[in-house]
Amino acid sequence: MLNAFEPRVVLQEVPGEVSLAWLVTGCPLACPGCHSRDSWNPQAGSPLTGERLQGWLERYRVLLTCVLFFGGEWDREALLALLRQVRRQGLKTCLYTGRERLGRSLLAELDYLKTGPWRAELGGLDSRDTNQRLICLSTGESLNHIFWRRS
Ligand code: SF4
Numbered sequence: 715m716l717n718a719f720e721p722r723v724v725l726q727e728v729p730g731e732v733s734l735a736w737l738v739t740g741c742p743l744a745c746p747g748c749h750s751r752d753s754w755n756p757q758a759g760s761p762l763t764g765e766r767l768q769g770w771l772e773r774y775r776v777l778l779t780c781v782l783f784f785g786g787e788w789d790r791e792a793l794l795a796l797l798r799q800v801r802r803q804g805l806k807t808c809l810y811t812g813r814e815r816l817g818r819s820l821l822a823e824l825d826y827l828k829t830g831p832w833r834a835e836l837g838g839l840d841s842r843d844t845n846q847r848l849i850c851l852s853t854g855e856s857l858n859h860i861f862w863r864r865s
Contacts, residue, residue, distance in 0.1 A: 731780035
């Protein structure tokens with residue numbers, strides 16, 4: 715079971731999508747300079763059950779086009795169940811992971827994927843030097859350039 719903080723509706727993290735964003739707790743990567751250290755504790759937040767997800771999807775259904783998970787890949791089966799639940803309702807899915815690669819089963823349930831740990835000296839998606847990549851998985855296109863225009 716994954717835990718998460720209360721979600722937010724976000725407009726910029728996945729270009730062209732209105733996303734319900736969940737910060738999943740328990741990230742094991744411990745990147746130096748992480749802006750979300752309060753999320754490292756896997757007991758922080760509250761259980762991200764299918765029922766909890768569904769309640770938020772119904773609350774914002776007319777607005778949303780996508781659901782974004784910041785982390786959760788460390789419990790693959792739990793995340794897969796949530797991704798499938800989202801897709802069954804015709805919404806797109808996105809994962810922001812600090813890992814460089816992801817297994818095939820998770821990739822199959824995602825429309826967008828951001829990879830790479832936080833490296834302060836390289837910056838985030840708005841930096842042309844970043845090690846991180848945001849990819850549209852249906853086309854294979856990198857979406858990083860959209861963030862360069864914003865910076
Ligand atoms: S992957 Fe993200 S949440 Fe995890 S430690 Fe690194 S910056 Fe923090």
